[in-house]
Amino acid sequence: MPATLSHQVSGPQLADAPAVVLLGSLGSNRSMWDAQVRELARDHTVIAVDHRGHGGSDVVPGPCTIADLCGDVLALLDALGVDRFHVVGLSLGGAVAQWLAVHEPTRVRSTALLCTAAKFGEPSGWVDRATAVREGGTGAVADAVVARWITPGRAEEDPALVAGLREMILATSDEGYAAACDALSGWDGRADLGRITCPTLVVAGDEDPSTPPDVLRELADGIPGAEFVTLSPAAHVPTVEMPERVSEVLRAHLTSAGPA
Ligand SMILES: O=C(O)CC1=CCC(=O)O1
Numbered sequence: 001m002p003a004t005l006s007h008q009v010s011g012p013q014l015a016d017a018p019a020v021v022l023l024g025s026l027g028s029n030r031s032m033w034d035a036q037v038r039e040l041a042r043d044h045t046v047i048a049v050d051h052r053g054h055g056g057s058d059v060v061p062g063p064c065t066i067a068d069l070c071g072d073v074l075a076l077l078d079a080l081g082v083d084r085f086h087v088v089g090l091s092l093g094g095a096v097a098q099w100l101a102v103h104e105p106t107r108v109r110s111t112a113l114l115c116t117a118a119k120f121g122e123p124s125g126w127v128d129r130a131t132a133v134r135e136g137g138t139g140a141v142a143d144a145v146v147a148r149w150i151t152p153g154r155a156e157e158d159p160a161l162v163a164g165l166r167e168m169i170l171a172t173s174d175e176g177y178a179a180a181c182d183a184l185s186g187w188d189g190r191a192d193l194g195r196i197t198c199p200t201l202v203v204a205g206d207e208d209p210s211t212p213p214d215v216l217r218e219l220a221d222g223i224p225g226a227e228f229v230t231l232s233p234a235a236h237v238p239t240v241e242m243p244e245r246v247s248e249v250l251r252a253h254l255t256s257a258g259p260a
Contacts, residue, residue, distance in 0.1 A: 089111070112253050117216075193223050204228070
């Protein structure tokens, strides 16, 4: 049964305005896309979404899979009357975007995969993180996670940005966060990458310790015709660290992918 997802629809809601779905990382909410929403909503219907257990979305107790998260997004889009869409996903959101591109090829117009992976390391790391959060809450991991989101140089210059991101993680439901870790532990999309046929952009952060550029390069190499861009200086969440550059790269991708 799909979860009801908190979301924000921005921009022209006309039949001819292409829809763009924005899906964020583990422990985030849709405010991580605020800058990109402002830019892209000038001429797209932008749907920024909170994953289940994140932001204002339903919390569904117990483990889930990437396919479950995709089912939530598809149910939301069906309810909004959106048939075809571009999907932009960062990290966890990028796994959801990959799955959608593989399994819903007639609906997905293009994908942009930011700071993500076809497999996020060994499953045991995610099982351990899920246990840590179920036992100690998101506070048990927040400092370590936020240190990977922003480059050390930027974190030193902008402690308010770091504090805001930490709050975002702390505001995520403990069970929602842990369930998303379960989804990441079971995620391995490597065998399916060749089935992604839509225009695809892959974006790396040059200082991303979670999904370093070689992981993104491997992802791009597995997807026929994928374009690859590295942002610098950027860690795991460039949408907040270098928002204008991310908006520019996404606009160029959406323009070249076209509405069809
Ligand atoms: O939280 C992290 O360590 C990085 C990450 C992996 C998947 C995701 O969404 O964030």
